[in-house]
Amino acid sequence: MAKAILFDSRKCIGCGACSEACKIEHNLSGEPNPDDLGPDTFTVVHELQGIFVRKFCRHCLSPACASSCPVGALHKLPDGPVVYDKKRCIGCRYCFVACPYSIPRYQWSSNQPLVRKCDFCAERLSRGEPTACAEVCPTGATLFGEREELLIEARRRISSRPEHYFPHIFGEKDGGGSSVLMIAAQDLSRMGIRMPATVRPLPALTAPGMVSVAPVGFLTAGILTGLWWSFKRREKVAAEEQERKNRRPG
Amino acid sequence: MTSASTKSPARSGGKIFFALLSLLVAVGIYASFLRFEKGLGATTALSDAVPWGLWIWFTLTRVALSSGGFIVCAIFYVFRIEKFHSVTRAAVLTAFIGYALVGLELIYDLGLPLHFWHPLIYWNWHSPMLETSWCIGLYFGVLGMEMSIPFTEGLGWKAFSVLLKNFCVFFAIAGATLSALHQSSIGTIFLISDGKLSPLWYSSWLPILFFASALAGGTGFLVLELFLAQKFLDWQFPENLVQTFGKLLLGLLGFYLVLWLLDFIRAGKWGLLADDWQASAWLALEMLPGVVLPLILLCFRRLRESAAGVRASAVLAVLGLFLNRLNVTMVGFILQSHARYFPTWQEISITLMVLAIGLIFFIAAARRFPIFLKP
Numbered sequence: 001m002a003k004a005i006l007f008d009s010r011k012c013i014g015c016g017a018c019s020e021a022c023k024i025e026h027n028l029s030g031e032p033n034p035d036d037l038g039p040d041t042f043t044v045v046h047e048l049q050g051i052f053v054r055k056f057c058r059h060c061l062s063p064a065c066a067s068s069c070p071v072g073a074l075h076k077l078p079d080g081p082v083v084y085d086k087k088r089c090i091g092c093r094y095c096f097v098a099c100p101y102s103i104p105r106y107q108w109s110s111n112q113p114l115v116r117k118c119d120f121c122a123e124r125l126s127r128g129e130p131t132a133c134a135e136v137c138p139t140g141a142t143l144f145g146e147r148e149e150l151l152i153e154a155r156r157r158i159s160s161r162p163e164h165y166f167p168h169i170f171g172e173k174d175g176g177g178s179s180v181l182m183i184a185a186q187d188l189s190r191m192g193i194r195m196p197a198t199v200r201p202l203p204a205l206t207a208p209g210m211v212s213v214a215p216v217g218f219l220t221a222g223i224l225t226g227l228w229w230s231f232k233r234r235e236k237v238a239a240e241e242q243e244r245k246n247r248r249p250g
Numbered sequence: 251m252t253s254a255s256t257k258s259p260a261r262s263g264g265k266i267f268f269a270l271l272s273l274l275v276a277v278g279i280y281a282s283f284l285r286f287e288k289g290l291g292a293t294t295a296l297s298d299a300v301p302w303g304l305w306i307w308f309t310l311t312r313v314a315l316s317s318g319g320f321i322v323c324a325i326f327y328v329f330r331i332e333k334f335h336s337v338t339r340a341a342v343l344t345a346f347i348g349y350a351l352v353g354l355e356l357i358y359d360l361g362l363p364l365h366f367w368h369p370l371i372y373w374n375w376h377s378p379m380l381e382t383s384w385c386i387g388l389y390f391g392v393l394g395m396e397m398s399i400p401f402t403e404g405l406g407w408k409a410f411s412v413l414l415k416n417f418c419v420f421f422a423i424a425g426a427t428l429s430a431l432h433q434s435s436i437g438t439i440f441l442i443s444d445g446k447l448s449p450l451w452y453s454s455w456l457p458i459l460f461f462a463s464a465l466a467g468g469t470g471f472l473v474l475e476l477f478l479a480q481k482f483l484d485w486q487f488p489e490n491l492v493q494t495f496g497k498l499l500l501g502l503l504g505f506y507l508v509l510w511l512l513d514f515i516r517a518g519k520w521g522l523l524a525d526d527w528q529a530s531a532w533l534a535l536e537m538l539p540g541v542v543l544p545l546i547l548l549c550f551r552r553l554r555e556s557a558a559g560v561r562a563s564a565v566l567a568v569l570g571l572f573l574n575r576l577n578v579t580m581v582g583f584i585l586q587s588h589a590r591y592f593p594t595w596q597e598i599s600i601t602l603m604v605l606a607i608g609l610i611f612f613i614a615a616a617r618r619f620p621i622f623l624k625p
Contacts, residue, residue: 064442070380071365071372088372091361094379096301098442102587105298106361108291113361197445206378209438209457213381213431221427228328228419235330 002179003080003125004147005134006154009184010164011141012052014045018133018142025121025132039107042118043133048191051184054142055193056133057082057103057118058171059179062201065095065104073115080147080179081120089115100175100196120179147179154183176201264482271606278603281596285358293596299589302579304597305359308604309352310436311575313386314460315568316352317468319345319393320422320429327422333491336625339400340479341472343612343621346393349386351608358600378438385432392425404619434461440578448582450522450529455513456578462509466502466541467571473499473564477557483613485622487557496560500548503567507541532573532581540570 016033019041023032028040036055037044043056059082066074066082073088074095095115096104107113121131129135134144143150151172158165170182170189175196182188189195196202285293296303322341326334357363369383395414402410437460440447453459473495480487514520523530544563553559584591593601616622 067374067376068379068439068442069374070377070383071368072374073372088365088368089362090365090368091363092359092379093301093361094377094439096298097440097446097583100445102299102446106290106301108297109289110291111286111289113289113291195445202442202444203376205441205444205454206438207376208454209378209435209441210376210381213435216434217427217431220430221423224324224328224423224426228330228423231328231330 002078002147003120004145004150004179004181005120005131006143006145006150007054007180007182008141008143008154008157009051009053009182009188010157011139012045012054013139013141014047014052015138016045017136017138018054019043019045021132021136022118025124026119037103037105037117039105039109039114039116041105042116048193049186051186051191052141053182053184053188053191053193054133055103056180057120058101059118059120060100060175060202061177061179062175062203064098064100064175064202067203067206068094068098070094077122077125079125081122081125082179083119083122084115084117086114098202100194100202102194147181150181154181158183170195173199175199176204268610271610274599274602274606275610277599278606281599281603282358284596285600286363290361293594295591295594295597297589297591299587300580300584300591302359303591304593304601305355307576307579308601309355309359310579311467311572312348312352312355313436314433314464314467314571314575315471316345316348317429317433317464318472319348319396319468320389320425321465321469322472323396323418323422324426327419328426333488333494333625336488336623337472337476337491339621339623340476340616342393342396343400343615344472344475346390346397347608347612347615349390349393350611351604352386353390354607355601355604378435378441382432382435382439385428385435389425389428389432392421392428396421396425400619400621430461433464434458436460443583446583446586447578448526448529448585450519450526450533451578451582453513453517455509459506459509459513462502462506463571463574466499466506466567467574469495469499469502470544470564470567470571473560474568477561477564479616479622483616483622486625488625489557491625492557492560493555496548496554496563499560499563499567500545500554503541503545503548503563507545510537510541526585529582529585532577532585536570536573536577539566540573541567544570 020032022028022043023030026042028042030040033044034041035044043054046053046055059076059080063074063076063082066076070092071088071090073085074082076082091113093106096106103117105116107116124131130144134142143153151169154169158167158169164185165183166185166187168187171178171180175198281293290296294303318341322334322338325331326338357366360366369380374380395417399411399414402414434457437456437458440452440456441454444452476487479485544566547559547563548554550559580591
């Protein structure tokens with residue numbers, strides 16, 4: 001079963017323990033919970049109009065980054081994490097262009113830069129442990145568990161206290177759904193938080209173009225070959241006609 | 251004897267020109283050293299919010315501008331229109347150098363340039379970027395074969411050039427097919443960015459729009475280059491060919507405008523024009539002088555049949571293509587994210603160096619090898 005995180009903005013007090021635990025777990029330098037994500041910061045807590053919202057990779061169910069990467073350096077693991085293989089990466093940064101949440105960060109100051117983002121503690125998950133951020137969260141704002149169970153829990157929270165929550169589970173369906181689910185008092189998409197523009201999985205947007213490559217290729221080559229043959233034949237027929245005409249009077 | 255006296259001012263102008271090109275290359279080499287020594291962050295204005303900048307803009311524009319190569323080869327070898335013969339080699343050389351420069355500039359843009367060959371062995375066929383890389387790589391091979399004809403001819407290896415000439419039709423069909431695929435797939439690249447690219451430019455028709463605009467822009471670029479060759483390379487642009495190119499440009503620009511309008515109406519984008527005046531201004535800058543104006547010029551028979559009219563339309567079509575690719579790769583994203591970007595001197599000088607290298611190779615090849623044929 002696929003794991004997920006449910007972030008309940010209502011329960012978050014903005015302490016930044018998740019950001020600090022993440023830095024320790026991944027051995028990252030710098031102060032915990034700075035202003036924004038960076039090559040050494042995979043998660044931060046933002047205060048937006050009085051509410052606290054975590055920013056980190058949503059681990060989409062059909063990740064745009066993974067489908068866009070030409071060399072397959074990003075891929076989704078069966079239990080949830082979207083992980084990065086630095087050995088394959090060429091540094092084209094198409095994943096930056098593709099990510100609907102604008103999450104990836106680049107090591108701009110290095111001359112051998114890598115793409116950096118939350119890896120859903122893939123290593124801990126493989127040992128059967130929860131993510132470091134969920135384990136350390138003092139209020140239970142970041143919950144770790146089975147995606148299906150967390151969706152039930154999120155629905156229960158919204159329906160039992162409808163006055164507390166904006167009636168939407170962010171990440172349930174947005175951009176085809178993600179392994180990170182969020183609920184909050186307000187509409188996150190109206191608070192400067194980038195969200196996918198569609199509920200379709202984003203790779204479905206480029207798929208028609210990719211699927212038609214082979215048919216369009218064969219069709220183009222076939223039509224051009226046919227045209228070449230017919231134009232050539234027409235020339236030949238015209239030449240023969242000319243020859244016949246020349247012969248007759250002579 | 252008279253020719254010697256008329257040539258001397260041109261020759262000193264040529265010397266100044268080559269000195270300028272050499273200077274651009276020298277500064278570019280210094281900037282290259284900084285780029286690879288210090289990394290992208292220290293030498294470019296790129297950021298997480300603007301991951302693609304000047305280099306990608308020029309690269310994608312250059313791919314489209316190189317489409318003249320496959321267009322002219324298809325017209326001559328497949329449609330068998332004789333009068334295009336004298337410009338096939340010039341068109342192929344333009345494309346060959348164009349794609350070589352695409353590869354060169356991409357090496358600068360890649361974060362891990364030593365991994366540039368990875369698309370050969372690591373395949374993710376869901377990615378339009380991989381499809382584009384493969385088609386461009388294969389087409390570059392086809393162009394190399396086509397270029398070998400004037401090269402071997404110029405070197406006097408007659409057996410080779412005679413042998414290669416048997417495959418010209420195959421090269422033309424393979425080139426047109428690979429071009430149709432990658433010119434459109436570059437549009438597919440941006441289809442993943444729904445919501446990030448301004449809706450004025452985002453459209454499910456981007457692949458076909460990219461293909462159509464490349465046809466018009468690439469033809470415009472070739473025409474422009476042929477006029478320059480007439481001026482500087484001792485070659486006569488046949489008058490009837492100028493007129494045919496005028497008609498071709500009219501048709502291709504018209505085709506693009508009709509497609510673009512159909513898409514705009516189909517998607518009901520008129521309301522968007524009022525929403526964001528900045529984006530609308532950029533769109534107007536791209537469409538009015540770059541597509542509509544040259545179309546109007548070419549509608550007048552007198553202009554369409556005159557060298558000046560065709561030349562002006564070609565210049566405008568090329569500018570329109572540059573602006574379109576600028577809007578799709580950068581402006582359309584930056585206006586949505588409110589990020590900032592202006593290229594650094596290193597980015598600019600490396601781009602200028604790449605341009606200068608292209609020009610030097612083009613001129614050298616045109617002088618040494620039989621590229622510009624007498625009609």
